[in-house]
Amino acid sequence: MCPPLLFSDPPAEPDREKPAAKEAVTILPVAEGAGEGVVRFDLSSLPKGTQVYRADLLVFRTRPITGGDDEATIDIEIYPLFSDFQAGGKPAAADKPLQLRSPWFDRFDATEAVRQWAAGKPNGGFFIKACPLIELPATCLDVAYQGEPKAVPQQVTGARAFHRAGQTFITWKEIENPVGTDEVRWGRLREILGSLDKTRRLRYCVYRSGKPITAESFHEAERIAVVAPLSGWNVNGRNVDKPIDDALGNQYALNHHQWNPFVGASVEGKYGVDCLMERLVIQDGGEPLPRGTGLYVHTPDAEGPAHYAVVSSVDGVENTADISESNSPAEPVTELKGEGVPVLQKVFPPKPYFNYKEKRLHYVRWVAPPYVNVPSQYYNWSVGIPEKPAEPAPVELSLHRDGRSYYRTQYRIEQDSIVLTPHDFPVKTWWYGYHESLGTLRSFRQGRIHNYTERRLLAFIDWAAKTRPAEWSPAAKERGCSLDRNRILATGCAGGAAGGGALHLGIRHPEVFNLVLSGYGLADYAGEIEALTRVKRAGAMPAEMESIWGKVAWGLQTDTGKKVWDELNLTKIVSGLPDDVHLPLVSVTGHGMLQPMRDFFVAMLDKGQPVMARYGVYGGGTLLPVSRTGTWSGMIRQDIRRDQLMPAFWGPGCPALWETPREPSGELVVSDGIKRWWGELNTGCRWKTDDVVDSPTRIEITLFWDGSRGVRNPHADVTLRRVQNFRIRPEWAYTYEIRNAAGEVVEQGKVTAGRRGLFTIKGVPIPREGSRLIVRP
Structure with missing residues (x-):
């Protein structure tokens, strides 16, 4: 098999200063309005x-092109021409356009057209009818055909493959080592990556087959990936937290005249460029890949034996001549279907200041669709293990603030929990997902938005x-310890997308x-964009969201068939929930709420779902923590579980949502003219969990007030959720009574669950000393 020939040169990166064309390609204009032009390749060789x-x-x-560009909605249309074409004419296009080649969708399948031209049909070229922002001179034709290989590049060596939990890890020794050192920081590595294609385009092509791959059988193998150099480096692991930790631990670092000396830190700027880069680990807790090692991780669709080969490619010419065990192992890999599992990279070293006393583990997980839109993507995680984790241990999914990363446990809610910290990078997805066409040649009209x-x-x-x-x-395997699925919280504090991401995940x-x-957090992204734009406070949020989901006006659909902006409208979701769906307890803070968040809280209260909120003139605080073991100042001391009776309150502060919004007021407050809703919702409402009774014939729960003393005689409507054992019949009438701290009955009556299957008792007193709510048949 002859190595694939690349007719014309690909564009240089990062600049595009290649000659406009070379002898092998001709660019012809078409009639005005007919399209972009015709690209004809000389196939006489x-x-x-x-x-x-x-x-x-x-x-x-x-x-x-991103979803924020109008060009994102235009499909690329390219047709092969099988008759002579003259410059300035109107092309006689074929019936069907070329199709994008899956699963990468970064090139068009022109095999049939080239076969017909090679068989003798007139080569009219490719008519590019539509392709927004196309760089015509950079167009290339990559052809693999039967012939004698000539002038092939140096071949890769040391190819290996092994399978692990549904994924095959393929490694090889690259033919160049441009880094040249084991210690390199991001600023320098970024320069090296940016200059790789300036003189020639080096790539590594990974092939797969059901039988041994030899020079004779090479044409039967499938090319599954084209990999750029330096794939063994954990480029996606770069962050600002690590260099900040290094600066804090350096006796020569001196920061002053700023309450936060790291306020200007960014991944691509200050501190970020100083991040010491690491290479990937592919065996749990093993050594990093040697410098100069290439890596590709394949997630196969079928089980069985598979053979792999890796060949070098320079300027599109692949070395398919030198095939040996050095780059095509003779032994097959036995593959199983699966999604892969995280790979332990290392234990993070202990660092000063902003880190808890815990063991921090670094993981990388490689994923393929349906977790991403194209194969072999990887993401970094950290796992924070306290000195004495509970058994079973609660879990905190802690979403980092904008500009931060997985590297550090940003805060703890519980002292004995396992903290999982993911990384929403390199694409900021607002912790939801993005359009499957992002980063490919598909338009945003082709495909859907997925919650990747x-x-x-x-x-995870x-x-x-x-x-x-x-x-x-240490006791995990010996005792069969597990994580407590009834205590998994999602949290994201003020500082970008994290608060909204946690809110959307939980709901x-x-x-x-x-x-x-x-x-x-924001409950209705489209509503917030409209409201914030109206008061000129939207900032970068609309552009960020539309770049991954398309413009609000387009109303693009998700894989569920809903418009994405409806899918991400929690007010609509809550309003449409069946009554027997029990949402997690939600606490939210903010700096005054606009209409969309007000409507969300109203929906939560109308549905009898548990919610607390604090919106202050100077902000509601970074977080409103709810914890049973935490050490936060002003925290809400409460044990929340999915398998335990929980009351939902409509109590003090809630009536303010039906009042007219107002401007901020008070000493030292400068009004910005924007009217908002302010105050606290249910933040003082509490209940005891150590004396709850939830039996088939009886419910008992103690309710009390632990909020502002300015609230006189606090009362609340109480909806009982997550009832575990009590027998509920919609048609039955149940007796309830309320007893004070002395055990005296202060109120009693009848209540029915109705079709909702929920008990809501109106006007329950919740004094500081507590009251006991009892329900029985």
Whole structure:
């Protein structure tokens, strides 16, 4: 098999200063309004009748297109021409356009067209009818055909493959080592990566087959990936937290005149460029890949034996001549279906100041669809293990603030919990997901928006709960310790997307989470964009969201068939929930709420769902923590579980949601003219969990007030949720009574569950000394 030939040069990166064309390609204009032009490649080097195995047309754009661009809605249309075409004419296009080649969707399958041209049909070229921002001179044709290989590049060596939990890890020794050192910081590595294609385009092509891959059988193998150099480096692991920790631990660092000397830190700027880079580990707790090692991780669709080969490619010419065991191992890999599991990278070293006294483990998980839109992507995680984890241990899914990362446990809610910290990077997805066309040549009209990030987060939690590796606790395997699925909270504090991400995760997945702690969370993204834009406070949020989900006006759909902005409207979700769906307790803080958040709280209260909130003139605080063991100042001391009776309150502060919004007031307050809702909702409402009675014939729960003393005679409507054992019949009338702290009955009456299957008792007194609510048949 002859190595694939690349007709024309791909564009240089990062600049595009290649010659506009070379002898092998001709660019012809078309009639005005007919399209972008015709690109014709000189295929005279292909003898007539040559057997063509594969042909790919590669097109490049002058810049990436995202969902925030109008061009994102335009499908690329490219047609092969089988008759002579003259410049300025109107092309006679074929019936069907070229199709994008899956699963990468980064090139077009031109195999049939090139086969027909090689067989003798007139080569009219490719008519590019539509392709926004196309860089016509950069267009390439990649052809693999039967022939004698010539002028091939140096071959890779040391190819290896092994299978692990549904994924095959393929490694090889690269033919160049541009880094040249084991210690490199991000600023320098970024420069090296940016200069890789300036003189020539080096890639590594990974092939797979059901039988041994030899020079004779090579044409039968499938090319599954084209990998850029330096794939063994954990580029996605770069962050600002690590260099900040290094600065804090350095006796020569001096920071002054600033309450937060790291306020200007960014991944691509201050501190971020000083991040010491690491190479990936592919065996739990093993050594990093040697410098100069390439890596690709494949998630196969089917089980059985598979053979792999890796060949080098320079400027599109692959070395398919030198095939040996050095780059094509003779032994097959026995593959199983699966999704892969996280790989332990290392134990983070202890660092000063902003870190808890805990063991921190670093994991990387490689994923493929349906967790991402294209194969072999990887994400970094950290797992914080306290000195004395509970058994079973509660779990905190802690979403980092914008600009921060997985590297540090940003805070703890419980002292004995396992803290899982993911990384929403390199694409900021607002902890939800993005359009499957993002980063490909598909338009945003082709395909749907998927909750990729949510799936990844939930999958990691599920893996952790099922396996809980021995590294997490010395007794994990001996005692069969596990994580407590009834105590999994999602939290994200003020500082970008984290608060909204936690809120959406909890509301959308009540079967997983028992508690949501959201700092400055947003429940209705489209509504907030409209409201904030109206008062000129939207900032970068609209552009960030539309870049991954498409413009609000387009109303693009998710894989569920809903418009994405409806899918991410928690007010609609809550309003449409069946009454027997029990949401986690939600606490939210903010700096005054606009209409969309007000409507969300109203929906929660109308549905009898548990919610607390604090919105202050100077902000409601980074977080409103709810914890049973935490040490936060002003925290709400409460044990929340999914398998335990929980009251939902409509109490002090709630009536203010039906009042007219107002401007902030008070000493030292400068009004900005924006009217909002302020105050606290249910933040003083408490209940005891150590004396709850939930039997088939009786419910008892003690309610009390632990909020502001300015609230006189606090009362609340109480809806009993997560009833575990009490027998509820919609048609039955039940007796309830309320007893004071002395045990005296102060109120009694009848209550029915109705079709909702829920008890709501109106006007229950909740004094500081407590009252006992009792329900029985």
